[in-house]
Amino acid sequence: MRTKIAQINFSQVVGSRNTYSFKIIEFMSLSGGLNALCIWQTSLKKQRGLNEENQQKIEKLLAECAYDRKKNYGRKNRTREVQEQCHQLRDEISKAKDEIESFNTKLRNVEKQENDVQSQLNSINNRLQGAFGQRALVGKEFSDSGPSKNGSTTWQLSETKKEQFIQVKISKNKSSLKFLKESAQNVEQKTFEKLDEYEKLTKLLEERQNKLTKFKNVAEYAFLHLQDAGKREKLLSGLDELKRGNQKNDDDFANFEDSIVTINRIKVEKAKRLGEIKKAIELTLLDISSREKQIEELGESIKCKKMETDKLRKQLAMLYHERNAKAENEYNTQLATTKKNISEKKHRKLELRLKSEALETDYSARRRLLEEEKSVNECLKRTTEMLKLQLANSKDGEAKTAKETNDSEKTLIRMEKGCIAAEEKLSQIKSKNDFEEEKVLAKKDKISVLKNKLDALNAEQVDIMKIGTREVGKELWQFRNLYRKLQKEIRNYQKELELCALRRDNVVNKAAATVPTLYQVRSQAVNEIQRLQSRIEELSKELDELRRQNDFLSLPVPEHSH
Secondary structure (H helix, E strand, C coil): CHHHHHHHHHHHHHHHHHHHHHHHHHHHHHHHHHHHHEEEEEEEHHHHHHHHCHHHHHHHHHHHHHHHHHHHHHHHHHHHHHHHHHHHHHHHHHHHHHHHHHHHHHHHHHHHHHHHHHHHHHHHHHHHHHHHHHHHHHHHHHHHCCHHHHHHHHHHHHHHHHHHHHHHHHHHHHHHHHHHHHHHHHHHHHHHHHHHHHHHHHHHHHHHHHHHHHHHHHHHHHHCCCHHHHHHHHHHHHHHHHHHHHHHHHHHHHHHHHHHHHHHHHHHHHHHHHHHHHHHHHHHHHHHHHHHHHHHHHHHHHHHHHHHHHHHHHHHHHHHHHHHHHHHHHHHHHHHHHHHHHHHHHHHHHHHHHHHHHHHHHHHHHHHHHHHEEEEEEEEHHHHHHHHHHHHHHHHHHCHHHHHHHHHCCCHHHHHHHHHHHHHHHHHHHHHHHHHHHHHHHHHHHHHHHHHHHHHHHHHHHHHHHHHHHHHHHHHHHHHHHHHHHHHHHHHHHHHHHHHHHHHHHHHEEEEHHHHEEEEEEEEHHHHHHHHHHHHHHHHHHHHHHHHHHHHCCCCCCCHCC
């Protein structure tokens, strides 16, 4: 039955190995897919580098990615160092086992020392009891000497304190020794259980085989060569003893079978563990497939986002060119109109300046003429006054000469006529001066009106120019805001692309890290199962041989031998 069970388990293991070979093929196909994904990743990185050479922020992101990769490389080195530390720990565990053995020897020595100390304490207690007995017998002698009594009591107290201190130390050492023994036994049991079991089984098998070979040789020699009945009886009694020993060996083999049952139980547990490993492998494969789907979806989303970014860039360029063209045309037309208005107003200004300068020259010339005429009129007034004085003087001297009177009358008439003519000229000149002053004032008013108009036109032109510049500034501000928004969207899309690429890299790295570890665990489990299966087959063969030998030894002795 055990051989059949072993065959069934072996068939199950072979079937599981076939399934594992199929899974290995699937894993190789997945690794090919991962290689294709890696190739696609490199192509994407090349395209990204070609498309994003002129953008500084994307270069910073790439530098950060390189920094993260360096970190990951350092972490990988750290994991390798940790693995090396694990190997070192295993070596240290083996060294610790040796130290435990040496510690066990030390513990034995300490136990011996404890026994010696305990024997010394017992001897001291016996001596103290003897001393106290002698003291009770001769109490009168010690009652007289007080200092010796005090000395004995102090010595007794010191000895009791020493004894208590030693006992406390011994109890502490015992507790620590028990704890260390238990820890050492647990470590030894955990580390050497299987080795001890296998060694015991092999020793039992070797001893039984040696005994059986001895029994067989002795029995054959006895039945073939010995003819003395006494010797045969001795041999038969020896065979009975050997049969009893075989019964003991049967008991040992029962224990051996129990150990085989435990091995089968361990095998079942390993099979369960392999089932769990299979489930974990299936889950990892499902995770890998889901991650591949996510990678494909991310690649499609990356392509769509690239298309969207290209469209947005084209739209932005079209809008930017259209707005710039419209703004340039409007600005050029406004500049042309403003230049024309400014040139016309400059010509008008020059004409008005020339007219005002001519009027000012006329005004200054007329003013000079008026001043000259005023000076002439003053001279004429002076002459008339002189003439009037002369007339008054001449009237006083009428009697002197008639000729002089007649001449003076003629001169007076003539002078009066001249005065009248001069007064008329003065009135005419005054009227002319008033008319010219009115003209000058009118021209001054015109000049002030024209100046006001020029100032108003200049202010209007300045306002128009300010309004135009404000509108152009608003449009430019709107264009800048649109450009910034589009740049932000492009940056967000680029960040999403970088994140998608990083996620894909992480997924690929996780898949590449998890699958080989699970494959190693599975291969280790398969190797353990194969080793156990081979060991079970060997043990089953040895059991069959031992049973055959037992059957041969349990045969009845022939009658003619007696």
